[in-house]
Amino acid sequence: MQPIEIKKDIFWIGSVDYDHRDFHGYSRSPSGSTYNAYLIKDRKNVIVDTVAAGSVGVMLCRLAKRLDPEKVDYIVCNHMELDHAGALAEIVARVKPEKIFVSQAGLKSLQGYFGDKNWPVQAVKNGETIAIGKRTLVFQETRMLHWPDSMVTYIPEDRLLISNDIFGQNIASSARFSDEFGNDAIYEKRIKEYFYNIVLPYSSAVLKTLPIVESLDIDMIAPDHGLIHRGEKAVRFIIDTYRALAEQKPWQRALIFYDTMWQSTERMAYAACSGLEENGVPTRLMSVKSNHHSDVMTELADCGAVLAGSSTHNNTVLPLMSAVLTYMKGLRPQNRVGGAFGSYGWSGEGPKQLQEHLFAMGMEMPAEPVKCAWRPDKDVLKVCHALGKTVAETLKKKCG
Ligand code: FEO
Numbered sequence: 001m002q003p004i005e006i007k008k009d010i011f012w013i014g015s016v017d018y019d020h021r022d023f024h025g026y027s028r029s030p031s032g033s034t035y036n037a038y039l040i041k042d043r044k045n046v047i048v049d050t051v052a053a054g055s056v057g058v059m060l061c062r063l064a065k066r067l068d069p070e071k072v073d074y075i076v077c078n079h080m081e082l083d084h085a086g087a088l089a090e091i092v093a094r095v096k097p098e099k100i101f102v103s104q105a106g107l108k109s110l111q112g113y114f115g116d117k118n119w120p121v122q123a124v125k126n127g128e129t130i131a132i133g134k135r136t137l138v139f140q141e142t143r144m145l146h147w148p149d150s151m152v153t154y155i156p157e158d159r160l161l162i163s164n165d166i167f168g169q170n171i172a173s174s175a176r177f178s179d180e181f182g183n184d185a186i187y188e189k190r191i192k193e194y195f196y197n198i199v200l201p202y203s204s205a206v207l208k209t210l211p212i213v214e215s216l217d218i219d220m221i222a223p224d225h226g227l228i229h230r231g232e233k234a235v236r237f238i239i240d241t242y243r244a245l246a247e248q249k250p251w252q253r254a255l256i257f258y259d260t261m262w263q264s265t266e267r268m269a270y271a272a273c274s275g276l277e278e279n280g281v282p283t284r285l286m287s288v289k290s291n292h293h294s295d296v297m298t299e300l301a302d303c304g305a306v307l308a309g310s311s312t313h314n315n316t317v318l319p320l321m322s323a324v325l326t327y328m329k330g331l332r333p334q335n336r337v338g339g340a341f342g343s344y345g346w347s348g349e350g351p352k353q354l355q356e357h358l359f360a361m362g363m364e365m366p367a368e369p370v371k372c373a374w375r376p377d378k379d380v381l382k383v384c385h386a387l388g389k390t391v392a393e394t395l396k397k398k399c400g
Contacts, residue, residue: 002065006230009042010039010160013063014059015058018031025327026294027292031173033172035083036226038222045072045073046073046132047075047076047091069094073099074132075095078153079149079164100122105147106123137154140212146165146199152164160219160222161220170225171225191238194225195245196297196300197298200332210239219232250335254284254305258309261311265343267381268343269384271381271385272309273388279393279396288321300328304395304398305337305338309351309354316349317350335398337395338358338359339369343373344372346373364394367387367390
């Protein structure tokens with residue numbers, strides 16, 4: 001339960017939650033996550049963000065190793081979602097802060113969650129600075145990253161940005177810094193997973209925020225989830241990765257996700273997959289029975305084309321497909337090519353509905369949906385192969 005000094009007199013006092021999985025429908029990575037909170041020791045001692053309610057004891061324990069909790073003067077709440085503010089009431093009761101800083105929008109969420117507490121809350125304006133001794137806190141609003149109340153805290157004297165949700169990843173580990181983690185592939189996958197399951201709908205806000213971040217002199221970004229990005233190279237890497245993820249330029253790769261009752265739709269999926277692969281588009285096939293919708297979304301990060309397949313069931317698509325489509329639509333992927341297919345027994349509405357779902361997400365749909373009664377014969381499989389080929393050719397043109 002030791003705090004970790006990340007800069008001179010600035011300490012990580014968060015918690016590692018190896019068991020946390022579900023986060024409003026996003027199934028966190030198999031390892032769990034962290035709730036990062038920070039202590040800055042200066043003339044005014046400051047806590048930046050807190051932790052989830054169940055981790056309050058851990059945070060207080062780490063805090064007390066470096067400072068008598070009653071000597072904390074200020075608390076900064078960059079964002080009121082309860083993974084960062086769930087412990088706030090207990091922390092406030094323990095430290096009795098002189099001030100609690102929130103964004104203008106943070107006042108509303110603070111009131112919404114905690115009601116009238118008579119706490120010494122001060123709403124800061126975008127760009128407002130607070131002197132705390134040798135250091136200055138600079139507050140920068142980052143609206144919708146990830147809620148309207150979100151802001152980040154910049155400490156110019158330490159070249160440190162405490163970034164709250166943005167630049168995070170769901171990784172639970174003993175490592176506090178990305179350079180200690182020892183597995184670049186998993187680190188990068190967790191960044192994509194986090195972005196595609198949380199940040200993606202706000203890609204335009206990311207693209208507006210990145211130049212502001214780049215205008216700051218920074219050699220460390222400390223998010224509130226996962227690993228801290230230490231050193232200019234690591235900072236450059238996470239900023240560039242965020243830009244690429246937010247731009248959503250088309251990748252020459254495809255995702256087919258499907259559900260099947262008696263393997264007819266599955267056979268169609270494999271035929272479409274061949275059509276894509278044999279026309280230069282590597283493809284990932286994902287049954288939604290064996291892949292969580294979060295993993296389907298993560299895969300989408302590297303795919304410029306998306307094909308959806310479902311058997312028709314009770315005049316509609318299979319329920320797991322509906323769930324994935326609803327989840328995907330909410331995350332608003334942009335700039336994709338789509339395709340739809342599926343088998344049926346007697347009514348056959350499924351493929352058309354899939355087509356409409358993908359079209360409603362703004363996808364370019366270069367072919368009619370492919371439907372097949374009962375069992376696909378070789379002629380139907382050829383049509384599925386042709387669907388894959390058409391999507392591949394459209395995607396390749398889009399990729400230039
Ligand atoms: Fe990590 Fe939006 O909370």
